[in-house]
Amino acid sequence: DAGITQSPRHKVTETGTPVTLRCHQTENHRYMYWYRQDPGHGLRLIHYSYGVKDTDKGEVSDGYSVSRSKTEDFLLTLESATSSQTSVYFCAISERSMDLAKNIQYFGAGTRLSVL
Amino acid sequence: AQSVTQLGSHVSVSEGALVLLRCNYSSSVPPYLFWYVQYPNQGLQLLLKYTTGATLVKGINGFEAEFKKSETSFHLTKPSAHMSDAAEYFCAAHRGTGAGSYQLTFGKGTKLSVIP
Numbered sequence: 001d002a003g004i005t006q007s008p009r010h011k012v013t014e015t016g017t018p019v020t021l022r023c024h025q026t027e028n029h030r031y032m033y034w035y036r037q038d039p040g041h042g043l044r045l046i047h048y049s050y051g052v053k054d055t056d057k058g059e060v061s062d063g064y065s066v067s068r069s070k071t072e073d074f075l076l077t078l079e080s081a082t083s084s085q086t087s088v089y090f091c092a093i094s095e096r097s098m099d100l101a102k103n104i105q106y107f108g109a110g111t112r113l114s115v116l
Numbered sequence: 117a118q119s120v121t122q123l124g125s126h127v128s129v130s131e132g133a134l135v136l137l138r139c140n141y142s143s144s145v146p147p148y149l150f151w152y153v154q155y156p157n158q159g160l161q162l163l164l165k166y167t168t169g170a171t172l173v174k175g176i177n178g179f180e181a182e183f184k185k186s187e188t189s190f191h192l193t194k195p196s197a198h199m200s201d202a203a204e205y206f207c208a209a210h211r212g213t214g215a216g217s218y219q220l221t222f223g224k225g226t227k228l229s230v231i232p
Contacts, residue, residue: 004159033219040125042206042224043160058219090159103210104150105220107159 003027004108006091012114019078021111023091025071032074033058033092033105034066036085043090049074050096081115088112118143120209122223130231135179135194137226139207142188147209149190150220151181154204163205166190177201202230 003026013019023032034046035058045058047066055066063085065077078085092105123138141147148167152160164175171183177200181192190207207223 040224042122042222043208043220044222045219048219092160103148104162104165106162107152109159110157 004091004093004106006089006108006111008111009109010112012116013081014116015082016080019081019113019115021076021089021091021113023074023076023108025074025093027093027095027106028071029093030071030096031094031103031105032068033094034064034074034076035090035092036060036087037090037110038087046076046089081113083115086113086115118147118209118221120207120221120223122205122207122226124226125224126227126229128229128231129197131199132196135192135197135201135228137192137205137207137228139181139190139192139223140188141190141207141209143209149181149183150208151175151179151190151192152206152208153177154206154225156203160206163192197228197230199230199232202228204228 005024007022033048035043037043044060046064047058049055049068067075089111091108094103094105119142121140129135150165151163153163154160163179164173166173166183174180179194181190183190204225204227206225208220210220
């Protein structure tokens with residue numbers, strides 16, 4: 001998984017509780033992404049980061065926040081988890097290159113989150 | 117906005133038969149195109165990519181895809197299916213230039229079953 005570690009791999013939590021998912025990379029890539037995967041929807045981008053402290057919203061950002069204080073770590077926080085946030089969450093990374101053909105995204109193994 | 121459409125959420129083929137998974141994109145500007153594969157309980161793995169140049173792209177595990185600008189398509193094929201090909205396949209695109217160019221838009225996925 002291209003030096004990407006997601007933690008935890010599985011989590012069960014209750015509605016209304018805060019949850020933080022962590023993505024750690026050892027590739028020193030500039031770009032990091034959080035996606036959620038749901039049946040029938042494919043992967044949808046939640047937030048992404050283009051550098052330390054530089055983040056932006058994706059397609060489905062409501063209810064999520066992110067932080068990136070170090071190149072290697074990208075955190076996804078659900079401030080108050082809801083059942084609709086039950087999903088599989090994937091982190092991805094890509095390097096910034098002048099050769100755009102090299103801007104391939106590599107994915108972690110995912111975190112399966114259940115909100116009861 | 118860029119959109120990616122995968123025809124057929126589930127495709128079944130017999131072992132040894134041709135695999136054809138369909139993908140169409142919406143952009144009037146040909147994007148960079150990707151096929152990813154996801155095995156059960158794993159992250160996404162890059163199968164192949166099209167950026168520029170040769171329109172027939174070869175990937176791992178015997179898969180290939182052909183970029184057809186006139187049809188806005190990027191279908192994935194494999195001459196002879198193996199049991200190990202059973203997985204979910206995602207087509208994705210990004211613009212390659214401009215704001216947000218590093219963002220990928222994914223299709224909803226096609227689950228491939230291989231019948232012995």
